[in-house]
């Protein structure tokens with residue numbers, strides 16, 4: 181695949197992204213307790229591409245750095261190093277990302293009426309001129325996400341979690357984005373509501389040609405949503421591939437573990453993935469392959485040497501010493 | 507609804523009524539006897555002070571209205587009392603009731619003005635410290651720590667002495683009230699700053715603020731429309747309680763002789779003047795201003811306590 185072609189078909193290309201947090205105690209405490217500065221490597225040398233009009237999902241256990249990637253991509257955090265390149269949209273401007281957040285309660289200002297929440301992006305970005313046009317657009321957006329025009333008069337606390345998430349989606353759509361980052365948009369919702377919101381998001385993707393970077397810890401949700409999946413472990417991507425390929429032939433031992441923990445694909449599982457063994461602390465990542473303390477097929481080489489990312493013939497990229505090109 | 511949307515470009519605000527959740531507060535008000543009594547007394551005191559020129563028998567600032575022959579008259583119900591000097595007169599023939607009404611007026615105005623000024627200082631400092639963090643936070647909060655480590659009265663004395671020295675002599679009388687307001691405000695802004703900073707840090711990390719940041723809403727507007735309204739409740743309670751404190755501080759400073767001059771007496775000035783006659787038998791010159799001051803501060807504090815209980819969901 182040439183670089184030219186790649187630019188056409190990818191909405192976002194990320195290379196070697198690194199984010200470290202300074203989690204040191206205040207300097208006075210450090211001085212008194214003689215502790216060094218402490219850094220937390222939340223995202224470690226991550227590269228991926230999001231197909232234009234498609235959906236790339238990031239999956240992984242709690243604390244593996246999914247939200248940090250989301251915030252890096254949207255620009256809420258700035259990366260320590262690495263490159264991020266958004267493709268340009270039909271209007272020639274580079275795409276900018278909007279975000280749908282996990283917590284349907286904290287993501288809407290409790291003191292604002294819903295119509296004002298949805299109108300904020302329209303006003304800020306000056307997408308409509310007159311007040312009447314803004315009103316009209318707000319009603320249109322409310323209908324798009326399956327709410328009624330009169331819901332605009334209400335306050336967020338008058339809605340259920342699923343409805344609030346619809347409002348969040350309407351607000352994100354109000355800025356007329358091409359790229360949406362969805363950070364676990366349904367993990368706070370009831371199973372039945374989850375499916376409705378996910379279906380709404382699929383429909384909107386087709387309708388508006390949206391590109392999604394979708395984040396979840398739930399493999400069955402991810403399967404429903406994505407074209408490609410990137411599996412994260414401790415700040416790194418350990419395997420990335422097309423959804424069906426990854427489900428049919430998981431190559432990395434961690435991916436295999438994740439897939440085993442799905443009890444029933446038809447019934448989405450809401451609990452966090454609990455694979456065998458403890459997740460190591462991101463402060464002191466294990467030497468070599470970060471997964472080796474929990475890996476059933478670990479060898480001596482695994483604890484000494486970090487496995488390189490290898491691209492297989494199927495297009496899957498995987499970082500494991502045991503996976504050989506086939 | 508069309509009115510607030512019509513302000514194109516401006517980010518809208520929710521209605522005032524919703525903001526303080528009027529109905530809840532009102533319900534609890536109608537169910538609290540002490541709050542009702544305090545509110546009624548406060549209303550009477552404030553109205554009497556506001557309409558002092560209409561109610562008071564005399565203008566105590568107008569030397570021409572003072573009658574030396576009527577000096578040190580006791581209250582009406584005592585032997586030797588005279589109409590219209592209901593609460594007696596002081597040594598210059600000034601009607602005590604009039605002096606108290608006008609004095610209350612000055613005390614309330616200074617109290618309100620200093621609370622308003624310290625609110626502006628404290629909330630601005632708290633919002634900036636909480637929102638921007640880093641060295642801005644450090645500088646502002648260390649300044650606050652320093653302020654808190656010096657007793658309020660001392661700060662007030664320092665400020666009023668310094669400013670007084672800087673003012674030309676002919677402005678000192680006029681500037682006395684302004685100096686007091688500044689002194690009290692500078693000594694009481696820290697509480698607001700801390701409250702607002704803590705709340706700002708909580709709100710700043712909430713996702714709705716991040717959603718606004720993604721839209722590149724300028725910090726100024728995020729602070730004004732998203733964060734500030736969510737910090738108002740605790741600040742409102744603190745401000746009510748501090749209003750009582752400010753009146754007391756003003757009285758103390760005036761009592762110590764660095765506040766309002768005898769020509770424009772506040773309650774504190776009246777107490778200072780009256781204090782000299784306490785043992786000469788003219789007790790009314792000091793007792794009535796003291797009663798008025800206590801009453802004013804007590805009802806304000808009762809209302810402040812009630813408000814705190816109502817607005818603090820943890821206590822309900």
Ligand SMILES: Nc1ncnc2c1ncn2[C@@H]1O[C@H](COP(=O)(O)OP(=O)(O)OP(=O)(O)O)[C@@H](O)[C@H]1O
Pocket residue numbers: 201202203220221222240241242243244245246247248249397462
């Ligand atoms: N602002 C921050 N400051 C310091 N550490 C942070 C910050 N944000 C995240 N971290 C740390 O970075 C690591 C990755 O966090 P992140 O929120 O990206 O994980 P996640 O995969 O989204 O987890 P979850 O599924 O629980 O949302 C965690 O160890 C977390 O403690």
Ligand code: SF4
Pocket residue numbers: 432433434469470471472473475476477478479482487499500501502
């Ligand atoms: S490199 Fe070794 S430890 Fe890491 S996943 Fe592969 S087999 Fe397991």
Ligand SMILES: [Mg+2]
Pocket residue numbers: 246247248363364
């Ligand atoms: Mg997360």
